[in-house]
Amino acid sequence: MAGEIPDLQAQERTGTGKGAARQARRAGMVPGIVFGGDVDPLPINIPFNVLLKRLKKGRFKSTLFNLQVEGQDDVRVICRDVQRDVVKDLPTHVDFMRLRRTTKINLFIPVEFINLEDCPAIRKGGVMAVVRNEVEMIVTAGEIPDHLTVDMGKVENVGDTVTISDVDLPEGSKLVISDRDFVICNVSAPSALKSSGDDEDEEDAVEATEEGEGEEA
Known part of the structure; x- marks a missing residue:
């Protein structure tokens, strides 16, 4: 059965569009979206430092998370995309997909x-x-x-x-x-x-060479 699935905390984001996303980034959050599972997409914000730490650990796109959003049921998700700043290479947006048990x-x-x-x-x-x-x-x-x-x-x-x-x-x-x-x-x-074996092989090779030279003399 499943091992321990790491929790990932997020907040529901009020408002959508570029204005709301910019406001979230100014507040030290990374905007994101949770989609799939035959329910409406859920806009979220994730603390920048939390997301960056997860990204630096590696395997972010192949890790199953238990997403926790206040006021919502916990849901298993997997990352489908992380958008980054083209200059600083820092996360600016993240997409998660809800998973069914049969996925x-x-x-x-x-x-x-x-x-x-x-x-x-x-x-x-x-x-x-x-x-x-x-x-x-x-x-x-x-x-x-x-x-x-x-x-x-x-x-x-x-x-x-x-x-x-x-x-x-x-x-x-x-x-x-x-x-x-x-x-x-x-x-x-x-x-x-x-190393000992290599040394012995080298000594044997030297002795064989010396013996051969002696016979020729």
Whole structure:
């Protein structure tokens, strides 16, 4: 079922048009609109600092929000557009779309790694490197998974990789990138061990060269 959906507070905006929008910006707000869901569009204002902070976190257009507007029922929304000042690149207007529970949307789902302490490859001295800690998926708004689970207890050997085909996907969801088996994580030898191995290979190569020169002499 759905994980924790972040709240986003807004105010209902009185008045529409450029005049009301300019007044909102002077008051430190960013005007916006909420549409869809077979109800009338709702003009809103969002505090500039709140919106800017959310934008800087990234993934704004692929994050599902629980929009809270005083006097209105909470509603799940996803951003459809952010208009920005052409010079300052700061948000000047934002559009949100209401979602039905059956709506299909693209979201980044976090990856959770379990059984690290029981991972045979790590017990053998391997070091896990995470390549993707989230995966973009097409999910149903009413059935958003908390996370994807990677069971590291099944990774046997140093040098093994875990790809997306090794992960059980939640029912009703599918990958946005479905044409390749991309890597989620791998378990490699410690860097110190690698360096030691490289040094030994180099020494062997030098000794072989010296022996060859001696034979020619």
